[in-house]
Amino acid sequence: MHFTSEQRLDDGVLEREFTFGEIPGILWTPGSASASAPAPLILLGHPGGLPRMYPRLAARARHAASDGFAAATIELPGSGDRPRDAAAEQARADLRRALQAGESVSDDIVDRLVLPLVDKAVPEWQALLDALLSLPEIGGPVGYSGGVISIGTRLAVVEPRISVAVLFAGSFVPRAIFEEAREVTIPLHVLLQWDDEGNDRQSALNLFDAFGSKEKTLHANMGGHTGVPQFAGEAAARFFTRHLS
Amino acid sequence: MHFTSEQRLDDGVLEREFTFGEIPGILWTPGSASASAPAPLILLGHPGGLPRMYPRLAARARHAASDGFAAATIELPGSGDRPRDAAAEQARADLRRALQAGESVSDDIVDRLVLPLVDKAVPEWQALLDALLSLPEIGGPVGYSGGVISIGTRLAVVEPRISVAVLFAGSFVPRAIFEEAREVTIPLHVLLQWDDEGNDRQSALNLFDAFGSKEKTLHANMGGHTGVPQFAGEAAARFFTRHLS
Numbered sequence: 001m002h003f004t005s006e007q008r009l010d011d012g013v014l015e016r017e018f019t020f021g022e023i024p025g026i027l028w029t030p031g032s033a034s035a036s037a038p039a040p041l042i043l044l045g046h047p048g049g050l051p052r053m054y055p056r057l058a059a060r061a062r063h064a065a066s067d068g069f070a071a072a073t074i075e076l077p078g079s080g081d082r083p084r085d086a087a088a089e090q091a092r093a094d095l096r097r098a099l100q101a102g103e104s105v106s107d108d109i110v111d112r113l114v115l116p117l118v119d120k121a122v123p124e125w126q127a128l129l130d131a132l133l134s135l136p137e138i139g140g141p142v143g144y145s146g147g148v149i150s151i152g153t154r155l156a157v158v159e160p161r162i163s164v165a166v167l168f169a170g171s172f173v174p175r176a177i178f179e180e181a182r183e184v185t186i187p188l189h190v191l192l193q194w195d196d197e198g199n200d201r202q203s204a205l206n207l208f209d210a211f212g213s214k215e216k217t218l219h220a221n222m223g224g225h226t227g228v229p230q231f232a233g234e235a236a237a238r239f240f241t242r243h244l245s
Numbered sequence: 246m247h248f249t250s251e252q253r254l255d256d257g258v259l260e261r262e263f264t265f266g267e268i269p270g271i272l273w274t275p276g277s278a279s280a281s282a283p284a285p286l287i288l289l290g291h292p293g294g295l296p297r298m299y300p301r302l303a304a305r306a307r308h309a310a311s312d313g314f315a316a317a318t319i320e321l322p323g324s325g326d327r328p329r330d331a332a333a334e335q336a337r338a339d340l341r342r343a344l345q346a347g348e349s350v351s352d353d354i355v356d357r358l359v360l361p362l363v364d365k366a367v368p369e370w371q372a373l374l375d376a377l378l379s380l381p382e383i384g385g386p387v388g389y390s391g392g393v394i395s396i397g398t399r400l401a402v403v404e405p406r407i408s409v410a411v412l413f414a415g416s417f418v419p420r421a422i423f424e425e426a427r428e429v430t431i432p433l434h435v436l437l438q439w440d441d442e443g444n445d446r447q448s449a450l451n452l453f454d455a456f457g458s459k460e461k462t463l464h465a466n467m468g469g470h471t472g473v474p475q476f477a478g479e480a481a482a483r484f485f486t487r488h489l490s
Contacts, residue, residue: 194454194463205450208465209439217477218439220453220463231487232462235480242476 001131003027013065015058020128024050024081025074028061029137032068038139039070040244041132043125043155043162045146047171048079056226060145063233067241070138074128076148077120088116095172110172114150118177122154129161141244145236149207150177156184164188164243166236169204170196170225181210188216189239191232196225246376248272258310260303265373269295269326270319273306274382277313283384284315285489286377288370288400288407290391292416293324301471305390308478312486315383319373321393322365333361340417355417359395363422367399374406386489390481394452395422401429409433409488411481414449415441415470426455433461434484436477441470 005017012031017024030039042064046053050073061071078085091112098105132138142161144152147168156165157180169192188211192204208218217239221232250262257276262269275284287309291298295318306316323330336357343350377383389397389410397412402425414437433456437449453463462484466477 194461214467215474216439216467217474218463218465220465222459222461229460229462231483238476 001128009062011062011066013062015061020074020124020131022082023074023124025072025128026050026054026057026061027070027072027132028058028065029070030065030068038137039068040141040143041138042069042071042143042145042240042244043129044071044073045144045148045152045168046073046076047147048076050075050080060233063237064145064240067237067245069143069240069244070132071145072128072132074124077117077124085116087112105172107175111174111176114148114172114174115176117148118150118154118174121148121151122158125151125155126159129159133161143240143244145240147171149173153177153181153184153207153211156186156188162186164240166191166239169193169207170199172200173203173207178207178210181207182212184211184213186213187239187243188213189236190216190218191228191236192218192220193225193227194220194222198225246373254307256307256311258307260306265319265369265376267327268319268369270317270373271295271299271302271306272315272317272377273303273310274315275310275313283382284313285386285388286383287314287316287388287390287485287489288374289316289318290389290393290397290413291318291321292392293321295320295325297325305478308482309390309485312482312490314388314485314489315377317373317377319369322362322369330361332357350417352420356419356421359393359417359419360421362393363395363399363419366393366396367403370396370400371404374404378406388485388489390485392416394418398422398426398429398452398456401431401433407431409485411436411484414438414452415444417445418448418452423452423455426452427457429456429458431458432484432488433458434481435461435463436473436481437463437465438470438472439465439467443470 001018001020003016003018007015014029016027044057064071075082078088094109141163144155144162144165148171149167152165152167164187166189190208221229246263246265248261248263252260259274261272289302309316320327323333339354386408387406389400389407392413393416394412397410401410409432411434435453466474
């Protein structure tokens with residue numbers, strides 16, 4: 001992990017860009033963070049494309065920092081400046097074609113689009129966790145926040161250092177991930193935008209139902225994909241505070 | 246409205262039982278309430294049977310009082326000490342028979358069970374509102390909290406003094422109420438117990454979908470009918486504070 005830039009934001013949050021191998025990423029730590037009191041960590045998931053996602057990620061990170069949490073994210077495989085994968089690009093083209101033709105998206109397309117992404121991204125986030133938890137200003141426990149919900153689901157199953165997750169419903173979910181969801185046992189807080197046109201609502205409800213966790217909460221709100229109301233963001237923040245503080 | 250008893254609870258809340266015509270009811274006002282600062286009001290809905298429901302209603306009322314709200318409730322038609330209605334009793338017997346036989350409950354039974362109850366209860370709650378808002382210690386705005394969700398839905402449509410509602414999904418809903426739900430425009434916060442055995446989850450989701458409100462939020466949690474987690478109760482309280490304070 002190699003820090004490439006550092007700036008102190010107006011609310012005292014320290015924002016550092018880094019490269020992790022070839023992968024770009026960003027780490028935010030609270031202004032109050034010190035070696036004597038390492039901060040719990042929230043991994044910020046997103047759909048890929050750090051430059052495009054930066055404003056929303058930074059806003060989530062600053063909110064987390066105001067609650068005393070560090071936050072970090074990395075670019076997804078095949079997004080932003082990272083090399084494209086021919087098979088994933090083909091699956092994306094097939095998806096676009098199906099959507100434009102008004103066809104339902106086949107399980108085959110969803111599998112080809114999402115499963116290789118999950119297979120590649122999850123070990124990267126786990127390695128990132130090794131690196132972040134070796135920093136003196138970051139302690140634990142660790143939460144995962146955001147989409148891609150299939151990545152969050154797999155991480156919740158395979159990574160024991162992640163103790164809670166806020167998951168954003170709203171992307172295509174392969175059948176295999178529904179099976180993995182039954183193995184999730186950590187507390188979950190799932191956000192669903194009820195009228196998100198790009199989202200299969202019934203699939204999101206089925207996935208929520210499949211999660212094996214004893215404590216799981218679904219918060220459904222009106223508004224489109226990026227229209228999560230402020231009060232819903234605050235409720236998700238309270239979930240992290242309740243479990244990580 | 247005739248007060249029949251009065252006691253000061255240990256947290257300073259004033260609890261007064263009353264009769265409203267022939268209908269028994271309870272009013273709770275915050276210890277801090279005074280004529281100079283009349284309290285907003287929350288009407289506490291319930292499935293009927295005040296003596297049985299008292300512990301849970303009192304807990305909700307004391308929580309509301311700690312947020313600065315008055316709270317009031319009355320017995321439902323045909324419940325508690327109020328006279329039974331032969332047609333409603335017949336519908337209830339038919340419901341019990343269908344459930345015991347493992348049959349699906351017909352629309353006809355639901356209509357006969359719920360619609361006359363809504364028709365009778367809603368004007369009673371509206372008249373109660375007249376009486377309560379004439380008390381110097383109660384001002385407004387007014388929220389409705391609880392079940393029966395069909396009563397809350399009808400009230401939200403026909404009673405302009407009710408400005409927000411927390412609705413508990415979990416009872417049989419007549420087809421006509423789904424139509425009325427489309428006319429609801431006030432902010433709604435709907436609580437759904439995901440694994441409530443006595444509840445038709447899909448019907449609850451359909452009703453949430455039908456509400457016409459621009460701001461509506463669904464909070465689904467694990468646990469049975471009476472197992473609403475403490476954090477979910479607190480989230481509902483914050484909804485009232487956000488809108489009524």
